[in-house]
Amino acid sequence: MSLIGLFKGKGTTGFGYNSSAEEVVNEMDLSGKSFLLTGCSSGLGEETLQALSKRGAHMIAAARSVGSAQEAIARTGANATPAACDLSDPASVRATVEAVQSLGRPLDAIICNAGVMAIASVQRIHGIEAQFFINHIGHFILVAGLLDSLSADGRVVMVSSSAHNMAPAWGIEFDDLGAKKNYSPWGRYGQSKLANLLFARELGRRFDGTGRSANALHPGVITTNLGRHMSPIARTAMALAGPLFLKNIPQGAATQCYLAAHPEASRYNGEYFADCNPAKSRVIGWDMELAARLWARSEEIVAGIS
Numbered sequence: 001m002s003l004i005g006l007f008k009g010k011g012t013t014g015f016g017y018n019s020s021a022e023e024v025v026n027e028m029d030l031s032g033k034s035f036l037l038t039g040c041s042s043g044l045g046e047e048t049l050q051a052l053s054k055r056g057a058h059m060i061a062a063a064r065s066v067g068s069a070q071e072a073i074a075r076t077g078a079n080a081t082p083a084a085c086d087l088s089d090p091a092s093v094r095a096t097v098e099a100v101q102s103l104g105r106p107l108d109a110i111i112c113n114a115g116v117m118a119i120a121s122v123q124r125i126h127g128i129e130a131q132f133f134i135n136h137i138g139h140f141i142l143v144a145g146l147l148d149s150l151s152a153d154g155r156v157v158m159v160s161s162s163a164h165n166m167a168p169a170w171g172i173e174f175d176d177l178g179a180k181k182n183y184s185p186w187g188r189y190g191q192s193k194l195a196n197l198l199f200a201r202e203l204g205r206r207f208d209g210t211g212r213s214a215n216a217l218h219p220g221v222i223t224t225n226l227g228r229h230m231s232p233i234a235r236t237a238m239a240l241a242g243p244l245f246l247k248n249i250p251q252g253a254a255t256q257c258y259l260a261a262h263p264e265a266s267r268y269n270g271e272y273f274a275d276c277n278p279a280k281s282r283v284i285g286w287d288m289e290l291a292a293r294l295w296a297r298s299e300e301i302v303a304g305i306s
């Protein structure tokens with residue numbers, strides 16, 4: 001347990017900062033359940049793959065390439081079907097949608113975990129800034145394409161971040177999604193994570209009264225490969241601080257496992273979670289007009305990509 005963990009208790013769900021992925025699904029029987037997970041090849045995704053599979057779930061483990069998904073499956077010993085889903089490539093995401101549909105089994109949850117953070121200088125995909133594209137648009141194509149495959153009480157879990165606080169004051173740079181006027185690695189990461197949160201809010205609103213749910217979460221701060229775009233000094237500082245001040249990877253994966261698989265989590269919809277409990281987001285993260293505008297703009301962007 002980290003020093004910070006010493007001062008953290010459990011919340012109303014019975015879990016908290018120190019809970020691990022395995023703990024939140026402990027003794028659950030997930031056999032017969034099917035979960036689609038993006039970013040299975042590293043960090044929180046690999047932990048999620050292992051924890052849910054250990055309880056008997058069948059995982060559709062998506063990574064940028066089939067080979068990388070297969071390697072993660074081999075490392076974790078998971079019961080899983082590998083899938084190639086490169087979120088920077090709409091054709092790859094659409095192929096994943098078709099591949100999942102062709103499996104013909106309803107999905108109990110889609111866990112949108114993959115992400116990139118703080119790319120040092122601007123990169124664009126189809127004219128859109130890369131973090132927004134990979135973290136938000138790629139997942140938008142995936143989830144929207146698979147809504148018919150989601151079971152009657154299926155869940156969508158968006159791995160957002162407290163970094164959504166770093167998005168601009170007005171939320172989303174609709175007039176500069178290509179980051180031609182300005183680019184800040186963290187501001188754009190924050191914007192993409194705010195988009196993950198707003199997407200969950202809007203999808204949750206659409207799911208209201210259906211039995212399905214969509215929620216977003218902040219996993220905590222954990223040393224993973226996510227820091228690959230950070231400076232070597234910042235990466236070293238994080239690695240040193242990790243054992244004392246940060247969550248470990250099993251703790252980091254707990255909130256997404258809770259939202260995806262715990263029976264009690266079915267009562268939450270359109271919520272934002274941290275440490276396995278409902279949490280406060282930034283006020284703009286509750287702006288349903290902004291959420292609706294983001295949805296409409298995302299549809300336009302996707303429609304414009306052949």
Ligand SMILES: NC(=O)c1ccc[n+]([C@@H]2O[C@H](COP(=O)([O-])OP(=O)(O)OC[C@H]3O[C@@H](n4cnc5c(N)ncnc54)[C@H](OP(=O)(O)O)[C@@H]3O)[C@@H](O)[C@H]2O)c1
Pocket residue numbers: 038039040041042043044045063064068085086087088112113114115116117134159160161162218219220221222223224225226227
């Ligand atoms: N770690 C933290 O402190 C923290 C805090 C807040 C939020 N989060 C969020 O947690 C999620 C998981 O992050 P992590 O910490 O586990 O980081 P990680 O170890 O870097 O894992 C990220 C995963 O996303 C995949 N990915 C990256 N680009 C992709 C693309 N274009 N298409 C498909 N997959 C792609 C990576 O695949 P490759 O291995 O092939 O690159 C990897 O499997 C992210 O959404 C992140 O924003 C993490």
